[in-house]
Amino acid sequence: MADKSISRRELLRSAAVTGLLLPGALAACASPGGGGSRTPAAAATGATSAANPLGIAETSPFEVVIFDGGFGDAYARNIHQPLFAARHPSAQIKHSATKEIAKTLQPRFAGGNPPEFVNNSGDNAMDFGALAQDGQLQDLGALLDAPSWDDPAMKVRDTILPSAVELGTYDGTYCVLNYANTVWGIWYSTKLFGDNGWQVPKTWDEFTALCETIQKSGTCAPFTYAGKHPFYIYETILTLAAKIGGVEVLKNIDNLAPDAWKAEPVAKAAEAFAELGAKYLLRGTEGLDHIQTQTAHNKYQVAMLPCGSWLENEQKDTTPADFGYAMFPLPSFSESDALPYGTLHSRPGEEFFVAARSANPRAGMEYMRAMLSKEGAGKFSELVSTLTIVKGAADGRTLKPGLRSAAGRLKEAGENVTYFRFRQWYKELHDEVAAATGQLMAGRLKVAQWAERVQRKSDEIKNDTSVKKFTRA
Amino acid sequence: MSNGTKPPFFMNRTAFTRARFIIGFLAVPVLLYLVYVISPYAQAFSIAMTDWRGVNAEPGFVGAANFRRLLDDNVFWTAVRHNGLLLVLMPLGTLVIALFFAFLLNAGGPRGVSGVRGARFYRVVFFFPQVLAVAIVAVLFQQVFRPDESGMLNAPLMALGLEPVGFLSDPGVAFWSILGVLIWQAVGFYVVLFSAGMASIPRDLYEAAQIDGATRGRLFFRVTLPLLWDTVQVGWIYLGIAALDVFAIVWVMTAEHGGPDHSTTVMAAEIYRNAFQYFKFGYASAMGVVLFFFTVAFAVVALRLSRRERVEF
Structure with a gap:
């Protein structure tokens, strides 16, 4: 495919030269761009420090897309984003919510311009198998090994359920954050x-x-x-x-x-x-x-x-x-x-991922770190009545009777959990x-x-x- | 137009103006057609020979593998069978009912030359389903078909002590429920279409036939139907294409989108499922290519069969 004498892209370019720009350009966004090499733009990074362990570029903006389903998107706007902004005030967050994740985002992935942070959920979510197959999922290994939001002495990995890591691992790489625990x-x-x-x-x-x-x-x-x-x-x-x-x-x-x-x-x-x-x-x-x-x-x-x-x-x-x-x-x-x-x-569910080919993946990972804080997870549990993978985050929070019952049964089950x-x-x-x-x-x-x-x-x-x-x- | 002394300016340049006029009108539609109709079709053919899963930039070429797999795909052939049944039954049901209603509205009155009482009112009522969005019709009928006391059809059955019918949950019944909804939705338009056709049949033909002692049934089969044949054919082709294109009603109304257990699925639903739920765009495109050929074949056959001398009157 890569060795074709004339790639479709070149064909389109020559078509554009001859004045057929419109159909050529449309065809290019409707279907996969043909052969030829594609180099993703260099991802934005900054210097790492204790306050910024993942080394995000403090002033680079990033995009957060939330599935507007059973959980709504208020938890992102009112809990996680303020939490993030408190530590990184100059990084602008562009928030949007949709019920149609695949229809909204799939063309952007195919076009090489994906948003940084995606809540890929709902009936019309993008297929994780397909995303993994194409290397669209950012490796979140660095996030697991980063110090947790609340306690620099503790790694993020140790603050969450081990099953969340297993479930978020595709081909040996941890790349999907399953946030809620059902x-x-x-x-x-x-x-x-x-x-x-x-x-x-x-x-x-x-x-x-x-x-x-x-x-x-x-x-x-x-x-x-x-x-x-x-x-x-x-x-x-x-x-x-x-x-x-x-x-x-x-x-x-x-x-x-x-x-x-x-x-x-x-x-x-x-x-x-x-x-x-x-x-x-x-x-x-x-x-x-x-x-x-x-x-x-x-x-x-x-x-x-x-x-x-x-x-x-x-x-x-x-x-x-x-x-x-x-x-x-x-x-x-x-x-x-x-x-x-x-x-x-x-099992952990409600998937979030960072797009590997986005402009600012580090910021997406840092946003996840904020979500995995005790405060971010605990308030999430209160607001949408769902447990999270963050250990003990719901302790001391006021839960409704059904969720309290579920949390109790889960505690009793201990290791005997299947999925x-x-x-x-x-x-x-x-x-x-x-x-x-x-x-x-x-x-x-x-x-x-x-x-x-x-x-x-x-x-x-x-x-x-x-x-x-x-x-x- | 002019005072006759001198030919007007535009007459000298008729040919040029005419060409410019035609091109001016046609260029944009043809271009749009090329971009939005022909080019996606062409792309579908090329995507059908890849294993594209929708998010990557470089799909692998797999030749005819998708088509070979299609041959063994039972669900797809179930869908094809359903489309085939719809292709026969939906136009048949719709046209028969629409002709019957249109005849009543136009010649069902006491003397056979006017419609039944309240014909105008019925004409409006029959058209109602046509103005409802398909999604609304689907949601509406979900409630009509509900299997418990809240279902419009099952409530009276249960009140009589009968078992509720699983209109959408019994795989043996669900397809017929879908067919019913499709016909219900289409009839109104064809009643109006046939009414217009019947209104243009000269009244004296009916009167002459009546004087000769024709019954109402004979009037319909010997006078109305032959003179309306053209319109019926057009309706047949429209409905045939609609039957191949059925999607929204099935997708929105049924459990498991075409279920239960694939009992109501159609080709368009399988294409959508494979493309946007399984993200097998290559495979879905292969289905689309097959559907394309079915549609073309239907159009060719329909046009062949409907070639018939027009009855002059």
């Missing part, structure tokens, strides 16, 4: 449970017995999930599978191992939830989305639903004042479970698992067929050379 579990109303004398179940038998009791009582439906988004239920299936068979189960799935989806623990967990789906679901569940089911939960039409710890914040406008959000971990399936009761699916990564690595696999799991819950697929289908997709991706592969150890 905890998944089954959510209930302490008021509803208290009024009816229902107890949080600790074993699968207790769980199904509770569902039976609720069903018989006629108070409400026992269980629901966001039927239109089967991720919410396959998440629980996989977490239960990990609890039954250990973290290896999820590692094999993430690594696209042969027959990973046909493993015994996965089948057991899928079977358990398929039965739940057949017996105890809120009527119409498969056609309802997360907001509709969560609102039904708030109206006491259903007792339990699986969700992540963003739930309370998402539902703040429809939750009755005395609802009392709380969550419990997945019940133990049997005596021989590989992981003990209390095991949680918890899976294929959702971020291979979106195609995620879509297929979601589609098949929806059918499994509706009783249209048997567990074996479900596993067969998903495994076929996993193998397909494994054999697709155009898709970059990732592995976790």
Whole structure:
């Protein structure tokens, strides 16, 4: 490609000379610039010092783009940016927020003019696999080894959860900051449970017995999930599978191992939830989305639903004042479970990265350092009701009941935390698992067929050379 | 225009002026067409032969690999099948209903020469769906099809003690729900189009046929339809192209964007998914190229089939 006698760029240039500037210029921004070498502009740097360990250019401006989703962008404007500005008053921050990250930014990445700091999140986020493949992600290793914002004697690396480093590592390079820490579990109303004398179940038998009791009582439906988004239920299936068979189960799935989806623990967990789906679901569940089911939960039409710890914040406008959000971990399936009761699916999420080919990447990294301060993270938790990866940042902050419950369960879980990564690595696999799991819950697929289908997709991706592969150890 | 003594200035330069006039009008549109239509098409063909993932500057050339993979892509062929079904059923449903309504509005009255009572009112009502944005229609029907007591269609069913129908959640039903919405949305425009066509059919033809004892059904099939055939063909082609282009209704309205379980997906949705969700721009472009050929083939076939002598009246 590089050795072509006449590159497209040269062709465009000659086209421009002959007066066809307009179409040439447009074509150049609509599609990838052709062969030829491209040298990124030299990144701005400054002298390093105790106050400026990453050596940012104190007067160079930089751009911050925030995904305007569930968290809004107030946390960036009102918490992180003032924090940054207090130490670097001359570095101007150009802030913007969008709901369409990919549409807004993808042309800028393709054009070699990306913003420094990106909150790549939401339904329309850019694909991290593709970004990593193209070297668009700034190596954040220097950030991990820099002294933390609060305590110069402590490295940033030691102030955050180790899983955040693992999850942000692509090809051995730490390059994505997963800032928020999400905890998944089954959510209930302490008021509803208290009024009816229902107890949080600790074993699968207790769980199904509770569902039976609720069903018989006629108070409400026992269980629901966001039927239109089967991720919410396959998440629980996989977490239960990990609890039954250990973290290896999820590692094999993430690594696209042969027959990973046909493993015994996965089948057991899928079977358990398929039965739940057949017996105890809120009527119409498969056609309802997360907001509709969560609102039904708030109206006491259903007792339990699986969700992540963003739930309370998402539902703040429809939750009755005395609802009392709380969550419990997945019940133990049997005596021989590989992981003990209390095991949680918890993983850092909400991705931020610094664009490697931007003009001022150092400033983006320094901005991350500010975010990872106790103050930046703690205030973030208060404002958007979500934990962060910064250890102990939420201590002493006033948290809402649901988040307090999630934080408590996470503390109890200790080391017994599981997660899976294929959702971020291979979106195609995620879509297929979601589609098949929806059918499994509706009783249209048997567990074996479900596993067969998903495994076929996993193998397909494994054999697709155009898709970059990732592995976790 | 002139007083006759001397030819006006512009007559001497007719040819030049005419050329300038035509070029003046055509240059800008042709240029815009080249830049915004032809050049993206050409680019799509070249991107289809790369493994471009959208963010890098130097995509690798992979030849026909994307097309080979496409042959084994079940989801894509499901989408093609759905487009094919839509291509047949959507124009058929829309045209039949629109013709029926238009006939009632124009010749459904007691004596067969005027419309049913309130025809003007209905004409306006039928046109309503046309003025709604597609996204609004999709969101509206999500509520209509809701599977619980809040669903407009399921509420009465559940009140009668019947099981709710999963209009959008049952893979066996969802496609037909989509078809229904597409037809609902398109009918209004064709009612107006056919009404205009029918209004230009001379009344004496109807009267003559009636004197000869034609029933209303015969009137429709022997007089209205043949004289309206041109308009029907135009409608058929428009609707056919619309059926190949279906996207927004499916994307916005269905679970999993074309689900559940790919039961409603269409080619445009697969292109969008592969391009903007999987960031496989090369592969998505290959799909786009296939769609392009389908569309061209449809246009050629449609134009061939519709070549027919015009009925003079």
